[in-house]
Amino acid sequence: MDISGKKVWIVGLGKSGRSLLDTARRLGARCQAADTRLLVDADALRGRYPEVDFHFGPFREGQFAGADAVLVSPGLAWDMPALRQAREHGVPVLGDMELFGQLARAPIVAITGSNGKSTVTTLVGEMAGAAGWRVAVGGNLGTPALELLPSNGPEPELYVLELSSFQLAACTQFHPRAAAILNFSPDHLDWHGDYAAYRAAKARIFQAMGAGDTLVLNAGDAAVMALAPTVPAGVQIVTFAGPAAALAAPAAGSVIERDGYFWRLGEGGGERLMAVADLHLIGAHNRENAMAALALGSAVGIPAAAMAQALAAFAGLPHRMSRVGRIAGVDYYDDSKGTNLGATLKAIAGLPGPLVLILGGDAKGADLSPLRAACAGQRAAVLLGKDAPMLADVLAGVLPLQQVGSMEEAVRAAAAMARPGDQVLLSPACASLDMFTDYQDRGRQFQQAVRGLAGGAG
Template identity: 45%
Template sequence: MTAELNHHSSHYSLIIGLGQTGLSCARFLVQQGNAVAVIDSNDKPACLNALQKDYPEVVVKTGSIPADWLMRADSIVLSPGVDPRLPQIQQAAAAGIEIVGDIELFARHANAPIIAITGSNGKSTVTTLVGLMAQMAGKKVAVGGNLGTPALDLLTDPAPDFYVLELSSFQMETVKSMNAFASVILNVSPDHLDRYDSVEDYQRAKQKVYQGNGVMVINRDDPIVSSMAIAGRNQLGFSLHESQGYEFGVLSQRGHLWLAEGDAPLMLVSEMKIAGKHNVANALAALALGSVMGLPMDAMLQALREFKGLPHRCRFVREINGVRWFNDSKATNVGASIAAIEGLADNGKLVLIAGGVGKGQKFEPLAATLNEYVSTVVLIGQSAEEIARHVPKSVKVHFAGDIKAAVKLAATSAENGQQVLLSPACASFDQFSNYVDRGEQFEQAVRELTA
């Protein structure tokens, strides 16, 4: 389908990419009274029908990203999935046309303090936790961004008490004017290296979350994040070790681990329903953000006691024949899988199901973790052979054609008392529509296992 732009209508905002974010940008810009055009390189973008139904006046072109449309636009709004390195986008930028994303538009119109959360892993968990803590404290919060509701759809009048935003590095690339009330980079591990020219470029995109003069929440255990701390700015740290003053950390007392503020124990780690060291770090990050927001401690701890975790993120599926099965389909990069494996490692070596689309990342960092915590690996998908090259000799390797076969192989490999973890370390789109679909197919296959 193509549409022609009226050559006289030189004043328009051009949105590139028509997924959920692109649709929310179109809705927002039309409501602001702008003339809007949308282009998408797919012939049938995800939200085409919704756009045509609600905003028939918006001109749409699908199937390509023509340079002349970009060169005639007043401003270009990039969806996070669109690579800003495309030559026609670079050409428009060089011609002085403003290029923004939905988060930049949001930042210009936000009417309440922003809590901004990014990082390679854990951001959805922390975003959801902070939202829950604020709700338990009786605050009105709008939660979304990269997770759930697109940011521009959160803008309301009257304003909420806080906007709590999960932000991806892709969304941060085009941000200039955001000044968050509190912000955190949870951790940095190499991800999306198919999208960035270097690890440094990826880190720079994340680092924008700290711009402005709000409170910087710093992961003291992550050297890259710690190096981003700016002298003279308000900072609040968290660590899986003992912390000082008002910083959040972990205390050991009488053989039990406690979440703590400085030397004051707050609650037992074992009271949380979410498992693993990485989730302890997520809980501490949420406590730090919540304390900057002035949320009462009892409301925050209540949220930590009740939160069961998010679907497809290290979720317990079932126990059968003495084997416990966990779904961590959301682990689309090596760092996330390492966190999940180490998080479940208290109960002996586990059986891992991994593989999918590698997105140009290196699998060497998996080797030490596999050696220490994994007895058998079942590999699926496009990157199976590549991952296998980095599996240590101490670990058995099996290959499976699909997730169902992988579950059967894992079931025969696992012994009584062992855990089986789906934590792919890869994207899913070689065999599944997304990580949710992958997780659901895994859970279905696990439910079909018979004792």
């Protein structure tokens, strides 16, 4: 899209919205910017961009209808009246990923799903780096995608992007060379409206793919595999699956776990890639993440030796099943990034137990009743945050419960209920913003409280 000299609105001024603003200005657009919030750094923004007309507060009827284009930050409701009116007036309305896809010249690997996105995105980036490729990693993880584009110098040889359902909901022509849908579990239902709309947003990752592109699907997730008949003709579908998944006829290029190794299927039975025992990541879900990364790396031609090297060296992401330490015979694990039901169910399954769980926050409208079965037989649960009362109702009679008001209280309560040989697991199944800045802040406070226990144990 040529927006040089055009009147362009930037809507939403969070991290990604500001990358949209910087990109539009670099492309020569005449920018106006709006956010429904009165930002604390509004004056600093005006000082940094004196030529930009900023508007803070509720959007007016028809506010964007006279623009040449509207660029929308992820997370803003796509059907809000002001944006709908702009589209009705024929104004192009694009999200950050749609604009990125138009500007990028190197192949794109895109990863989505309810859980594991950050791990798989990071792994593929590490694999490409181990092969000596110039690679840029970001999107919903870390650096906004538009900031990965070169302002000068050579373009990366590969972009590896984590994509949220918010970003994908705004995509129509976004075209990755290889993409993956890792899994589905209910999440962000307060934003999408229902589970079907959430899955439909995720499925937009492949809608513009075509011949020569590869889509990686989780053969062990029935909801993911149900998308296969809707994939455009010519897209190669490959799968990944652990020993328990039933695969009738996996395509060449698919990755499986068999006899203690990861294999890439092909002629003559395929290629043995690496021993599962060489993987440092904990849990069956991380073996799935490794297989997804291997399938994606293979799809874009990363050498097998580089992929195995990166996997063997990777110790995991912060706040994702990260072992904090052992105190009085009890191991403490930080899985603060477990912000939805699916992530927490996988985290529980990945540890031997008995577990003392720390749960709670903002459930985002999700049904957390499957936690009843997962928590049966565990030691206890400590509940905090906005939806602690709802969780107390869900888990009543299943295991001992205690509601608390802070992370420090939660850790102390968990330590009091745990016995030697147990694990204390922070995997909240909920978002963090009701009590914390973000999931990283929640995880840091957990780790600090655990270190406080260690300091007081001497």
